[in-house]
Amino acid sequence: DVSVSRVATAEHGVFGCRSVLLATGARTAAELLPGLRVPDFHAVTVLHHTAPAAPTEDPTLLLESDPGGPVAHTVVMSAVDPSRAPAGRPLITSTVLGTPPDDAERRVRKHLATLYGTSTDEWELLALHHTPDAAPAMRPPHDVRRSVRLLAGLYVCGDHRATATPQGTLASAHRAADALLSDLGVRLPDGARVAEEAA
Ligand SMILES: Cc1cc2nc3c(=O)[nH]c(=O)nc-3n(C[C@H](O)[C@H](O)[C@H](O)COP(=O)(O)OP(=O)(O)OC[C@H]3O[C@@H](n4cnc5c(N)ncnc54)[C@H](O)[C@@H]3O)c2cc1C
Structure with a gap:
């Protein structure tokens, strides 16, 4: 169970938080955040x-x-x-x-x-x-930079938000972390932005 301010786990209780970044496969992401699109695989x-x-x-x-x-x-x-x-x-x-x-x-x-x-x-x-x-599946027209910021405080990354590869996954994770920190008002070091562009 996931929301902007709370994550309930099966074995470790409930955590309060200011933001949540969900980094699972597409099917689990849609189970935890109903409404997310589940692609074909x-x-x-x-x-x-x-x-x-x-x-x-x-x-x-x-x-x-x-x-x-x-x-x-x-x-x-x-x-x-x-x-x-x-x-x-x-x-x-x-x-x-x-x-x-x-x-x-x-x-x-x-x-x-x-x-x-x-x-x-x-x-x-x-x-x-x-x-x-x-x-x-990445059927055309496939968006390789699908939105990772659902709303302020709630972010999602993984191969279903980019290309279906580890490289795409990491690129989406960079975008999501960037958005999360930006919404929290944390300035990223320049190197982190360069890494995202390179990915
Ligand atoms: C057999 C196989 C071969 C592949 N071969 C290639 C290839 O040759 N080249 C290529 O580019 N790509 C390949 N891929 C695809 C590539 O591995 C994936 O695109 C990439 O690993 C996706 O990363 P991800 O972080 O989105 O998801 P995942 O790697 O699936 O990571 C998601 C994580 O979330 C965790 N998780 C799930 N549910 C929960 C939950 N409820 N709570 C907490 N944690 C949870 C999982 O345990 C997992 O660690 C292959 C995939 C498979 C399965």
């Missing part, structure tokens, strides 16, 4: 495999140019960051954009065999995460 599915041997030691993201997919991009994550991999085993992380096919794992493994040029018959699925609301 793009789904993302991430699959983690291990294998008897890494298909490559190259820590490079492999992009599929054919939109037929199902894999959009894949990387040997253990070559990028060994601490993420199961002990002594490679970790291959692959991404499917949009609604995955019913037999996603089988088709992904087949596609990975082509992408890496190796058999994936012995590969083992460690985890499959499907996120239906991974990224807000």
Whole structure:
């Protein structure tokens, strides 16, 4: 429960405040502040495999140019960051954009065999995460600088107020913090404004 002067939390009681900046995904933002628009979303599915041997030691993201997919991009994550991999085993992380096919794992493994040029018959699925609301859709005409100041004391930021990327998210956060401080009469140092423009 959120208002300009009060935030009620599930586990930590109620906080009084002078301003609230809401920094959640679009769906939660609209639950906490009814009336906010909930956009359509793009789904993302991430699959983690291990294998008897890494298909490559190259820590490079492999992009599929054919939109037929199902894999959009894949990387040997253990070559990028060994601490993420199961002990002594490679970790291959692959991404499917949009609604995955019913037999996603089988088709992904087949596609990975082509992408890496190796058999994936012995590969083992460690985890499959499907996120239906991974990224807000940016259908044209898309406003990349949606308002972050709902009213004096109430601000909202996130990928749904800018581009659906971490970069857009941060840019919207800069705009919201800027508006909040400005409404409170706090002067921002010049560097902070430069950072917002750069984002
Ligand atoms: C699987 C996946 C892959 C992606 N891949 C890419 C990519 O390759 N390139 C790209 O540009 N973007 C990608 N994105 C999108 C990108 O991650 C998001 O656009 C960005 O993280 C959005 O940031 P945000 O701060 O708006 O929301 P979030 O990162 O979702 O942060 C919102 C925060 O609010 C918290 N929260 C929610 N509800 C409450 C509540 N009631 N009270 C308190 N806290 C709450 C959540 O725990 C979370 O920490 C991907 C997203 C996903 C899910």
